[in-house]
Structures are given as C-alpha cells and as structure tokens.
Amino acid sequence: MSSYIFLKLIHVSSVILSYSLFMTRGIWMMRGSAQLQRRWVKIMPHIVDTVLLASAISLAILIKQYPLADAWLTAKVIGLLVYIGLGMVALRFGKTRITKISAWVMAQIVFFYIVMVALTKSPAIVL
Numbered sequence: 657m658s659s660y661i662f663l664k665l666i667h668v669s670s671v672i673l674s675y676s677l678f679m680t681r682g683i684w685m686m687r688g689s690a691q692l693q694r695r696w697v698k699i700m701p702h703i704v705d706t707v708l709l710a711s712a713i714s715l716a717i718l719i720k721q722y723p724l725a726d727a728w729l730t731a732k733v734i735g736l737l738v739y740i741g742l743g744m745v746a747l748r749f750g751k752t753r754i755t756k757i758s759a760w761v762m763a764q765i766v767f768f769y770i771v772m773v774a775l776t777k778s779p780a781i782v783l
Contacts, residue, residue, distance in 0.1 A: 663715050670708035675767060677701050681747055682760040692747075731779030735770040739763050 677700060684691045691697060716722055716729060723733045742763035750756035772781045 660715070660718055663711050663718060666707065667711035667715055670704055670711060671771075674701065674704045674708050677704060678743060678747075678763070678767075682763075685747055685756060685760070686753075727779050728773050728777045731773050732770050735766055735773065739766045739770065742766060 681692060681697065681701070683689075684697075721729050723730045742759045746756050746760035746763055750759055769781060773779055
C-alpha cells in the first residue's frame with residue numbers, strides 16, 4: 657500500500673471519527689447528559705484531532721500542496737479554524753443553550769463545506 661493511500665485512509669478515518677465524536681457530544685450537550693463529564697469524552701477528541709492534523713500535514717507535504725499556495729487547501733484551513741471556534745462555543749464557551757445549539761448547527765455547515773472543498777479541490781462550493 658502506498659504511503660499516500662495509507663495516509664489518506666488515516667486522514668479520512670480520523671475525519672469520520674472526529675465528526676462522530678463532535679455530533680455525539682453535541683447531542684449530549686443538548687440533552688444535558690452527564691456523559692459529557694466522562695474522562696474518555698474529554699480526552700478522546702484531542703487524540704483523534706491530533707492524528708487528523710498530523711495526517712493532514714503529512715498529506716499536504718506528500719502531495720506538495722500547501723495553504724496560502726493552493727486556494728482549496730487555504731479554504732480548508734480557514735474552514736477548520738471556523739469549525740474549531742464554533743465547536744468551542746457549542747461545547748464549552750456558549751453562555752446560553754440557544755447560543756450553544758446555534759454554534760453546533762453552524763459548525764455542521766462548516767464541516768460539510770470543508771468536506772466538499774476536499775472532494776472537489778475547489779473553495780467555490782455552489783449549493
């Protein structure tokens with residue numbers, strides 16, 4: 657198996673796992689579940705997201721495409737920063753329930769934008 661295919665498999669698997677954890681944590685947040693306080697729930701997203709970021713950087717280096725040089729990758733990085741910010745509001749810093757839920761929903765939209773940019777290699781996604 658080539659290193660590109662292996663890295664892409666790790667990256668895509670990490671994306672799926674990261675998003676699944678975010679979705680689950682968001683649902684638990686909306687339900688006021690005590691599950692959010694479990695140790696693994698607080699640690700696992702950091703581990704998964706570290707693998708995700710490392711695989712993303714490795715893929716960018718391997719395929720010689722870099723943020724600020726390639727528009728689609730720049731869009732993904734900017735989208736990722738927005739997604740992280742919205743996720744922090746949704747799961748940690750939002751003051752009201754409506755703020756948290758709104759940020760969580762907006763994070764979903766940004767996530768799917770990032771995925772579409774990745775699939776099309778174009779920052780201009782027209783719905």
